[in-house]
Amino acid sequence: MYWYEKKPEEGGIVLSTRVRFARNLEGIPFPAELKEEERGKVFSRIREAFSEKDPMAVDFGETDDRVKEAYVQTHLASAALAKGGKGTGLLLSREGDVSVMVNEEDHLRLQVILTGKAIRPAFEKAMEWMQVGEKALDFAYRDGLGYLTRCPTNLGAAMRISVMAHLPAIVATGSMNAMIRRLNDAGFTVRGLFGEGSRGGGNIFQISNQMSRDKTPEIIVESFSKVVTQVEEWERGAKEALLKDASLDLEDRVFRALGILKYAKKMSYQEFISLYSDLRFGREAQMALPAETEQLDRLLIDLMPAPMLLRDGSLGEADARDAARAKALREALKERRKEDAS
Amino acid sequence: MSQKMCESCGAHPATVHYRETVNGVTNQRYLCAECARKEGIGTSGIFSEDWMKPFSLFAPKTVGQKESEVCPVCQTSLSRIRREGKFGCSACYDAFASRLDMTPFVGGGYRGGRLGKPEAPKAKPEEKKDSVSDLKKQLQEAVKAENYELAAILRDRIRGEEAK
Numbered sequence: 321m322y323w324y325e326k327k328p329e330e331g332g333i334v335l336s337t338r339v340r341f342a343r344n345l346e347g348i349p350f351p352a353e354l355k356e357e358e359r360g361k362v363f364s365r366i367r368e369a370f371s372e373k374d375p376m377a378v379d380f381g382e383t384d385d386r387v388k389e390a391y392v393q394t395h396l397a398s399a400a401l402a403k404g405g406k407g408t409g410l411l412l413s414r415e416g417d418v419s420v421m422v423n424e425e426d427h428l429r430l431q432v433i434l435t436g437k438a439i440r441p442a443f444e445k446a447m448e449w450m451q452v453g454e455k456a457l458d459f460a461y462r463d464g465l466g467y468l469t470r471c472p473t474n475l476g477a478a479m480r481i482s483v484m485a486h487l488p489a490i491v492a493t494g495s496m497n498a499m500i501r502r503l504n505d506a507g508f509t510v511r512g513l514f515g516e517g518s519r520g521g522g523n524i525f526q527i528s529n530q531m532s533r534d535k536t537p538e539i540i541v542e543s544f545s546k547v548v549t550q551v552e553e554w555e556r557g558a559k560e561a562l563l564k565d566a567s568l569d570l571e572d573r574v575f576r577a578l579g580i581l582k583y584a585k586k587m588s589y590q591e592f593i594s595l596y597s598d599l600r601f602g603r604e605a606q607m608a609l610p611a612e613t614e615q616l617d618r619l620l621i622d623l624m625p626a627p628m629l630l631r632d633g634s635l636g637e638a639d640a641r642d643a644a645r646a647k648a649l650r651e652a653l654k655e656r657r658k659e660d661a662s
Numbered sequence: 663m664s665q666k667m668c669e670s671c672g673a674h675p676a677t678v679h680y681r682e683t684v685n686g687v688t689n690q691r692y693l694c695a696e697c698a699r700k701e702g703i704g705t706s707g708i709f710s711e712d713w714m715k716p717f718s719l720f721a722p723k724t725v726g727q728k729e730s731e732v733c734p735v736c737q738t739s740l741s742r743i744r745r746e747g748k749f750g751c752s753a754c755y756d757a758f759a760s761r762l763d764m765t766p767f768v769g770g771g772y773r774g775g776r777l778g779k780p781e782a783p784k785a786k787p788e789e790k791k792d793s794v795s796d797l798k799k800q801l802q803e804a805v806k807a808e809n810y811e812l813a814a815i816l817r818d819r820i821r822g823e824e825a826k
Contacts (some may be wrong), residue, residue, distance in 0.1 A: 349736035459776070460752035464815050465759070466772030468752045476772040536774035657737055658771040 322394060322416040324621035326435040333604060334437035334548065335484040335524065335554050335617070338395070339446040342469050342478040343428040343453065346460040350470040351408070351423040356381075359407025359423045366422050367411060369456035373421065373449065375413050381406025389626040395433060400424050414522050418449055426478075428453065437548065439481065443541050466533055481544045482528035484513060485551060488601045489558035490557045491523050499554060507532065508547055514593055522593030522620075527551065545557075559605055574602030578613065582653045586639070587646040592623060612653045623648060668694035670701075733757050760804040760812050771811055794823045796800070 323336050337610030344350060363436060367377050380388060380401065391397035396419040397410055402421060411420040421429040430453070432446040453459070460468035466476035478497050490496050500510045507530045527548065529540050547559075562570060577598035581587075596616060621627060623645050628635050635641045666676045674694035681690045693701070732739045738750030740758050749755060797820045804813040 344752060346752050347735060350749065352748075353736045353738065353750045447777065454777060461776055462752075462815075463756060464771040465755060466774060468749070468755055470748050470750075472747070477774050477777075529800065531773050536772075537777065553772055 321435040322345045322396070322616050325416075326618075332436055333552055335486060335620070336395075336433055336435055337438045337442045338431055338482045338484075339439075339442040340429060340431040340480045340482075341446060341450055342467070342474055343430070343450075343457075344460045344468055344470070346424050347509040348427070351404075351425065352470065354407075354423070356406050357563075362427055362469045363422050364430055365408050366420070366457070368452055370411055370449070371411060372452060372616045373418075375411040375418070378408040378410040378412065379406065380404050382420075383409070386626065386629055389496045390630045393624045393626040394621050397421060397426060398429075404482060417445060420449075426474075428457075428475075437483065439483075439541060439545050439548065443481070443537070447537075447554065462510060473531050476531070477519075477535060477540065478531075478536045479537050479540055480528055480531065481540060482526050483548055484524055484526055485548075485555075486524055486600055486604070487551070487555050488523040488598065488604075489562050490513065490551075492553050492562055495554070495558060499551070503527065503551075505548065507543070514590075521590060522597040524593070524597070528571070537634065559601075559640045563605060570601070570605070571607060574598050574605075574607055574609070578602075578609065578653070581649050584646045586642040587622055587649060588638075588642050589624060589645070592645060592649070593620065596620060610655065612655065615652055618650075619648065619652060666692050666696050668692065670694070670697035699745075718740075731757070760800050760807060760816075763809070779804055794820055797823065 341599055345362065348354075348357075348362065351362075354362065363377075363379065367375075378391075381404075388397065388402040391410065392402050396412065398421065400412070400542075401408055401421050401424045408421075408423040411422065412418070417434060418430065418432050421431070428448060430449055432442045434442045434445075462468060467478040469475055469478050487496070487499075490499055503510055508527055509530055510525050510527050512521065513524050513526050529535075529544055537545075577595040581592075581595050581599065596619075599609070599613055599616065603613060625638075625641060628641050628644060632644065635644055663731060668674050668676045671694060674696065677695055678693045678698035679690070680693065680698065684738065691698075691701075718805040720734050733750055733754040734757065735753035736750035738754055738762060742751055743758060743762070797816055801813055801820065802803035804810070804816060
């Protein structure tokens with residue numbers, strides 16, 4: 321199951337955790353300098369190296385654009401990888417938790433994505449795969465510089481950790497810019513995932529470590545864990561402050577969102593994540609919401625344009641998708657009797 | 663007022679005025695856009711990521727140094743690396759790291775070691791080793807460029823080679 325298909329723990333503000341390593345093969349030019357044929361050889365070599373993990377191989381040279389776009393929207397591939405042709409692609413673990421991008425900016429970019437807050441487990445899973453790679457491949461590495469990457473800013477452990485966090489109260493109390501500054505100073509970056517720049521559509525933000533050559537993986541994991549805990553605390557405090565002053569207004573907003581999601585006949589993705597955010601706020605603030613609202617997390621990804629088009633080829637136009645999206649939501653939020661709830 | 667012509671080719675108007683002061687010595691060039699680009703001067707937009715500092719990582723360290731060298735493995739030129747801020751392969755680092763200032767904002771030296779050691783030492787295929795004289799030359803350049811970190815690494819390698 322992919323990360324977005326599982327249900328995260330209740331009340332948490334972290335939707336997903338990701339750990340990524342970048343590596344290159346010694347002595348072989350980086351992907352941008354390789355011809356298509358040579359990239360194909362690198363792909364085979366890397367695929368062979370991970371054969372004990374039995375991953376599914378996806379060669380982007382033979383993959384439909386719609387499928388590639390779906391991989392991008394579900395965070396299994398980057399937009400840059402999707403532009404690549406033959407010899408670039410993905411290796412996906414059978415469990416759906418690991419995706420290896422081959423021949424993107426570097427020969428190999430392995431990432432583990434897990435549902436909810438799972439920093440240590442994601443790190444350990446990534447290390448498990450990296451050790452397989454380390455045994456079977458000769459990764460370019462130099463003392464003092466660390467693992468070699470195309471872009472020198474990625475040198476060192478060449479590791480990035482990030483979480484996707486829902487921070488509605490920090491935004492509502494006007495504290496987001498201050499938080500971003502504090503995190504920047506501490507060596508972390510924040511960016512909105514679904515909106516423009518640092519405005520987060522749906523109040524969802526990605527927090528990640530800045531690349532720094534001298535930091536070892538352990539140090540990165542430890543400092544990152546502390547930062548996430550701190551952000552959770554800030555969000556909790558901001559929620560408390562909001563609820564103290566305006567609990568009725570907030571409750572009203574949450575339940576109106578529920579009403580619209582339950583009955584609307586068309587719904588754009590932008591509107592959906594905005595209402596999803598309101599509903600999620602209600603859950604995180606432990607308001608008495610019906611059980612059905614707990615099933616919406618996977619829809620955050622399922623109802624994105626590309627995944628929808630992949631499931632149903634007739635949804636090429638935005639209007640068609642908006643209608644289908646609203647229908648899916650009406651279905652998901654139909655009242656369930658206690659016996660039916662699964 | 664007449665337009666100054668390019669010092670390098672003499673054929674086009676000099677639209678780029680480049681001035682650099684190193685150790686108290688000022689050097690000025692008046693170049694056309696094409697010649698400036700060839701010399702790796704005046705280009706911007708190398709670093710587009712928002713968390714990078716807005717100055718060039720690879721400002722030329724010595725004035726007027728000819729940069730026609732290319733990486734033996736991938737043929738990427740040093741001037742291209744300077745311009746684009748990206749390397750072509752692992753051998754580029756061996757060839758050019760001593761000529762580039764690798765220290766700004768990417769932290770100190772990496773001391774993490776490889777993650778997970780392989781079970782048995784792998785037999786390395788014909789490894790192209792630098793001769794001791796090559797290493798000594800690189801060491802000299804590193805010291806001249808004040809890249810003491812790299813100098814220390816090279817010095818250790820030389821010692822290792824000479825001990826054999």
